[in-house]
Amino acid sequence: MGLREALRRTGTRHPAVLPAVHPGGTETRLAVEAGLRRRGWPVAASPAAASALLVVGAGGAGAGEWTDALWRQIPYPKSRSTVTGADGVETALDGLLRTLAAPAGGSGGGMAGDVGPGEGAARGRPGAGHGAHDDHGGHESPRGPRGREDHRGHGGDEPGHEGHESHDGHESAGTHERPGGHGAHDAHAAHLDHAGPVAGLPMAERADDRDGLRLDRLHLPLGPGLTDWPAGLVLDVALQGDVVQHAEVRTATPAAEELPYWDEPWLRAARGEDVVRGAAHRRCCAAHLDSIARLLAVSGWPDPAVRARRLRDAVLGGSPAREWSAGLGRLGRRVRRSRVLRASTAGLGALPAARARRSGVTGPALAADGDAYDRLLTWLGEAMRHAAGVDDDRPLAPYGQEGPRGRLDGPRPPSRALLDVLPDLLRGAEFTSARVIVASLDPDLDELAVAVCG
Structure with missing residues (x-):
């Protein structure tokens, strides 16, 4: 053979x-x-x-x-x-x-x-024009054997030392690195428009760093083709060494103006449709679990990320709270017990409540009044709070609504404010921490395509 x-x-x-x-x-x-x-x-x-x-x-x-x-x-x-x-x-x-x-x-x-939606079979189309040569400036990856991580048998309860749960969860196929474990390796996997003159790679330029030294500055886009990354987000970052000196946000919006999935119950209620409170609680609980899973995954803790995703799917599938609420509690206790997880996320992307309020940030990011670790704990607390209301069949009020990422009846979508504060939170951060900071805000670019409530 x-x-x-x-x-x-x-x-x-x-x-x-x-x-x-x-x-x-x-x-x-x-x-x-x-x-x-x-x-x-x-x-x-x-x-x-x-x-x-x-x-x-x-x-x-x-x-x-x-x-x-x-x-x-x-x-x-x-x-x-x-x-x-x-x-x-x-x-x-x-x-x-x-x-x-x-x-x-x-x-x-x-x-x-x-x-497409409702189609029962795939329609074949030729693969012409998709050869190995990258004429759009994308960075080619090595053409060698596919290196997949083996997470078996480490045991323990800390990031990078998980048990056997990864065998039945696909999310554990990532890397056990420092925070932002996908790192520069994945950054080059995105569509890059800044190809330089050497082998299609962007070349560094000279600039003063924060200590007044003259160091190379590398311009690099992050996204949109990264795992556990907000869909449609591109960050253009300037690096000196492993420190982010500057970051700019570029976004893409959905091709069709459909209701954002995570905000759908509240936006439907604002349009006069009949929505029960339980549906909103269920959607918000699942949204927080989705964000928790992303943050845990990029922090190098894949197995609890798998658990969070399973809980999320059970919530969205309509399962009664008694079937998954205990699992949610266990996940929260495991996260809070981990000293390594706390040490690897604490201090990253600090956003005090006063600054968040001035920037128009609402929702969990405002309530957390702190860093990436504080936002993680806030999501866990909010998920538990909403889990208690999934069986509420009272009508959802069409006004004064707050979705998973903040107020939906304000002058702009809540994720717009999260995107606006992101560059400042990234400035001065180590490159390996950048993905943790992004995941701890988890902006939803679907919100940018529709008008807010009110």
Whole structure:
């Protein structure tokens, strides 16, 4: 058996999938994560570790450029598909598997097809024009064996030393690094527009650092093709050494102006629709669990992140609170017990309440009155509070609403304020901490596409 055939057979049993999520694809992303977990397929931490690319949601103008860049960085054999609705996820995953399992011919990679809402089968389309050469300035990944982490048998209760739960959770396919464990390796996996003259890599320039020394400054975009990253967000950062000297936010909004998934109950009530309070509590609890999972994952604690995602899916699936509330309590106690987790997140992205209020920040980020660790604890407390109300069948008031990220009846969406404070919170932070700071705010760019309540 040749090496190509051996790799193909190995990759088709449990292919590592890299989801590329567009704004507006939150509900589909949740279905993708649940589908991958059921199948035991890992999520790839980078294109170099992937064997399949799954584009999630319908992007706007220019959205195909960064997904094409990701596709070019995935080594052969590989497969690609697009899914734009939660009910098409299983078909899309089956299509990825069929393409990878097909006898290798030519380049050994292909398109599994696009699956829209309600479609029962993937539609094939040719893979022409997606070769290995990156003519858009994206950084190519090494074409070697896919390095997937093995998290077995470490035991313990601290980040980077988890038990056996990762075997049935795809989220543990990341790395056990310092906070922001996806790091510079994943940063180059995103669509980069700043290619320099040497091998397509951005080159450093000279600038004064905070100590008055003349050091190299490297300009690097983070996103949008990163795992556990807000869909549609790009951060243009300037680094000197491993310190962020400057950061600017670029955003993309959903192609269609649909209600943001996490804010849907409150926005529907504001439009005069009948919504019960329990539906809002359930959605808010699940949103906080989703944010908790992202923050735990990028902090190097994948197994509790898997637990948070399972709880999130149980909440969204309509399960009674008695079936998952005890698990939520156990997760909270485990997080609070971890001294390593606290040490690795405390002090990052400090946002005092007074400053948050001046910046228009509301919701958990304001209530936390502190750093990334404080925001994590606030999410846990809020998740517990909303868990107690999921069975409330009283009508939801159409005014004075606060969604998972803040007030929805203010002059602008709550995530807009979170994005506005993000550059200042990143300035002076170590590069390895940048992803933790972003995850601790977890702005939802879907909110930028619709008018707020009021």
